[in-house]
Amino acid sequence: MKLLTTGVSHKTAPVEVRECLAFREETLAAALRDLKSREGVTEAVILSTCNRVEITVTTEDDCDAQAVVDAFLTEQKAVSPEGIAPHLYRHEGRDAIHHLFRVSASLDSMVVGEPQILGQIKTAYTAAKNCGALCGWLEGLYTRAFNVAKRVRSETGVGQMAVSVSYAAVELARKIFGSLNNRTIMIVGAGKMSELAARHLRRSGASHVFVTNRTHERATEMAQLFQGTPVEYTRFLSMLPEVDIVITSSGAPHYILHKDEMQRVIAVRRNKPMFLIDIAVPRNIEPAVNEIDNIFLYDIDDLQEVVNANLRERMKEAEHAEALVAEEVERTMARMKVAEVAPVIVGLQEQLEQIRAAELDKVRRRYGPFTPQQEEAMEALTHGIVNKIAHGPITVLRHQAGQPDGSQAIAAIRKAFHLQD
Amino acid sequence: MSVIWLRVAAAFYSLGLLHAILMLVRRREHLFQVALGAFGIGAVFHFVSIVEEGIRGNHCPITNFYETLSMCAFLVVVLYLFIHWRYRLESLSIFIFPMVFVMSLVATLGNPVAAWSSPVVRSVWLIVHIVLVLLGIAALLLSAVGSVVYLFQERELKTKKPRKFYYRLPALGTLDDLISKSMALGFVLMTLAVVAGSTWAFIEHKTAWIGQPQIAMSFFTWGIYLAMVCLRVTAGWRGRKAAIMTVTVLGFSALTWAAHARLGAMLLKP
Numbered sequence: 001m002k003l004l005t006t007g008v009s010h011k012t013a014p015v016e017v018r019e020c021l022a023f024r025e026e027t028l029a030a031a032l033r034d035l036k037s038r039e040g041v042t043e044a045v046i047l048s049t050c051n052r053v054e055i056t057v058t059t060e061d062d063c064d065a066q067a068v069v070d071a072f073l074t075e076q077k078a079v080s081p082e083g084i085a086p087h088l089y090r091h092e093g094r095d096a097i098h099h100l101f102r103v104s105a106s107l108d109s110m111v112v113g114e115p116q117i118l119g120q121i122k123t124a125y126t127a128a129k130n131c132g133a134l135c136g137w138l139e140g141l142y143t144r145a146f147n148v149a150k151r152v153r154s155e156t157g158v159g160q161m162a163v164s165v166s167y168a169a170v171e172l173a174r175k176i177f178g179s180l181n182n183r184t185i186m187i188v189g190a191g192k193m194s195e196l197a198a199r200h201l202r203r204s205g206a207s208h209v210f211v212t213n214r215t216h217e218r219a220t221e222m223a224q225l226f227q228g229t230p231v232e233y234t235r236f237l238s239m240l241p242e243v244d245i246v247i248t249s250s251g252a253p254h255y256i257l258h259k260d261e262m263q264r265v266i267a268v269r270r271n272k273p274m275f276l277i278d279i280a281v282p283r284n285i286e287p288a289v290n291e292i293d294n295i296f297l298y299d300i301d302d303l304q305e306v307v308n309a310n311l312r313e314r315m316k317e318a319e320h321a322e323a324l325v326a327e328e329v330e331r332t333m334a335r336m337k338v339a340e341v342a343p344v345i346v347g348l349q350e351q352l353e354q355i356r357a358a359e360l361d362k363v364r365r366r367y368g369p370f371t372p373q374q375e376e377a378m379e380a381l382t383h384g385i386v387n388k389i390a391h392g393p394i395t396v397l398r399h400q401a402g403q404p405d406g407s408q409a410i411a412a413i414r415k416a417f418h419l420q421d
Numbered sequence: 422m423s424v425i426w427l428r429v430a431a432a433f434y435s436l437g438l439l440h441a442i443l444m445l446v447r448r449r450e451h452l453f454q455v456a457l458g459a460f461g462i463g464a465v466f467h468f469v470s471i472v473e474e475g476i477r478g479n480h481c482p483i484t485n486f487y488e489t490l491s492m493c494a495f496l497v498v499v500l501y502l503f504i505h506w507r508y509r510l511e512s513l514s515i516f517i518f519p520m521v522f523v524m525s526l527v528a529t530l531g532n533p534v535a536a537w538s539s540p541v542v543r544s545v546w547l548i549v550h551i552v553l554v555l556l557g558i559a560a561l562l563l564s565a566v567g568s569v570v571y572l573f574q575e576r577e578l579k580t581k582k583p584r585k586f587y588y589r590l591p592a593l594g595t596l597d598d599l600i601s602k603s604m605a606l607g608f609v610l611m612t613l614a615v616v617a618g619s620t621w622a623f624i625e626h627k628t629a630w631i632g633q634p635q636i637a638m639s640f641f642t643w644g645i646y647l648a649m650v651c652l653r654v655t656a657g658w659r660g661r662k663a664a665i666m667t668v669t670v671l672g673f674s675a676l677t678w679a680a681h682a683r684l685g686a687m688l689l690k691p
Binding site: 157161172174175176177178179269270271272273290293294296298302305306309310313 | 574578579581582583584587588591592593594595597598655656657658659660661662
């Protein structure tokens with residue numbers, strides 16, 4: 001059996017090439033059936049996302065997998081082999097397994113650690129399974145890849161740190177409050193950006209949203225989005241002691257929250273922490289507010305700085321993840337090799353057992369019947385002989401399973417014991 | 422006879438202590454009305470005891486330490502009841518109730534009682550006191566460590582440049598919860614230890630116990646612990662102030678421990 005992955009990704013091909021090769025959801029099933037029906041192909045999966053198109057096949061040993069996939073691509077996509085060749089990458093056997101594990105674990109993604117890719121691979125897996133293109137060894141390999149991805153996510157921090165500004169705000173809120181349950185949010189100035197941040201916060205458990213805006217209608221509109229409460233712009237300052245998170249994005253040309261006001265607010269709150277997110281430019285909150293104890297003020301640049309730090313941290317975590325993937329590839333290879341020789345060992349044992357049973361019968365017919373003690377002694381003797389004979393070849397088989405030229409030795413043993421394929 | 426009324430009053434005040442403890446541990450205030458009622462009834466008995474003491478001695482009962490303490494506690498009670506009637510300051514009860522209880526408890530210890538009924542009771546009592554103190558110090562230590570970690574994480578969040586600490590340390594909210602809980606638990610244990618320790622010392626040393634410096638030290642430490650807990654609950658002291666305060670209380674606890682170093686020897690004494 002051969003395993004081959006052929007594909008293009010954001011690293012090897014520009015979007016013009018990727019879009020030529022992409023498979024739309026409606027045509028995917030037909031393409032998979034076509035690929036599976038080609039000579040020598042036993043299983044096939046097609047992964048098509050905006051950042052990569054990959055075709056993974058298993059074929060019989062004597063099949064030229066590369067030629068089959070190339071022919072499939074040129075026929076399906078009307079592209080010249082020469083045109084796409086410089087952008088294609090091909091991974092065979094062990095490399096293909098390594099590649100699949102890395103992609104599933106989101107180590108090959110544009111934003112390392114982003115979680116969508118695993119979902120996309122799962123969709124590709126389901127599509128292949130539904131049209132019968134996945135029904136054996138490759139299916140097991142994909143299941144293994146999902147487990148590897150899960151392990152990487154849980155054992156390394158590669159997917160943990162926020163890499164977008166609005167998620168960074170949610171993450172900071174979690175670092176300040178622990179849990180966001182029962183936290184209240186005040187949005188000052190109804191803009192797209194503050195809406196996005198509030199949406200993330202609300203989804204993470206924040207309980208209530210107040211919205212205030214100079215034009216009250218706009219505040220009412222936005223409050224409806226979150227089942228929140230609109231607040232008169234003139235009253236919002238007096239409401240501040242009741243809210244934990246404030247997001248400002250009003251178009252005011254000057255500061256709308258000052259240090260002395262916030263000092264009073266925090267005193268009324270009895271020093272319960274507050275998180276102020278100022279995503280307005282020019283800024284809405286006086287920077288000196290951050291000097292007040294228990295108030296944490298972040299403007300848009302601060303949030304970007306957190307995102308950058310998170311990206312650096314993700315890259316560090318990715319190194320751990322790579323080691324983990326390499327370990328999983330080793331484990332899978334070892335398992336595969338054992339699985340390869342297992343039928344030979346079973347065949348050999350069955351063969352010897354048959355000979356033993358037949359020879360015993362012969363002896364019984366000629367010299368029997370025997371007493372129970374004699375039967376027992378004969379059983380023990382023949383078992384002993386057969387086990388001793390089998391021990392040598394079985395040890396060689398197990399040992400050779402891991403070796404590069406092991407297949408020759410395995411073939412020799414098959415031949416010597418007249419074992420069928 | 423007056424000491425019996427004072428003891429009854431102290432028993433009523435102990436409900437106030439229970440309220441304060443429940444409020445610290447559970448953060449609920451459902452026992453407040455009961456405790457306030459008990460506080461009022463206690464005040465009546467307290468008043469009776471003071472009047473009786475005055476009639477018996479035919480003078481205003483502020484002639485010795487215990488009488489003065491009892492009088493002082495009574496005045497605090499009256500003042501608190503007035504403030505509560507006028508301003509409804511429930512949160513102050515966390516501070517006042519335990520303080521009044523301990524003051525009146527100490528005041529009842531002015532009359533010597535019979536010696537230990539058996540040496541076993543004496544040493545078990547002392548062991549209970551020591552174990553309670555050690556558990557209290559352990560909880561306080563946890564809260565001090567939590568406070569220091571809080572300071573680190575707070576600084577990370579304030580400087581806005583996430584470094585190693587930011588990623589590795591828990592959230593401020595989580596730490597705050599840990600600090601509050603361990604501080605409340607420590608306070609409960611320390612209060613019980615103070616009650617156990619002062620009654621032990623009273624029976625051991627009769628009326629002379631109050632003059633000993635290590636005992637004054639213990640009460641002082643307990644007092645600032647009480648003040649810290651109160652400031653945290655009512656004013657919400659967090660971060661730097663709270664950390665400094667927790668470490669200070671821990672330091673005083675260590676000093677008090679050192680002052681009591683002789684206790685071990687007392688345990689060995691038959």
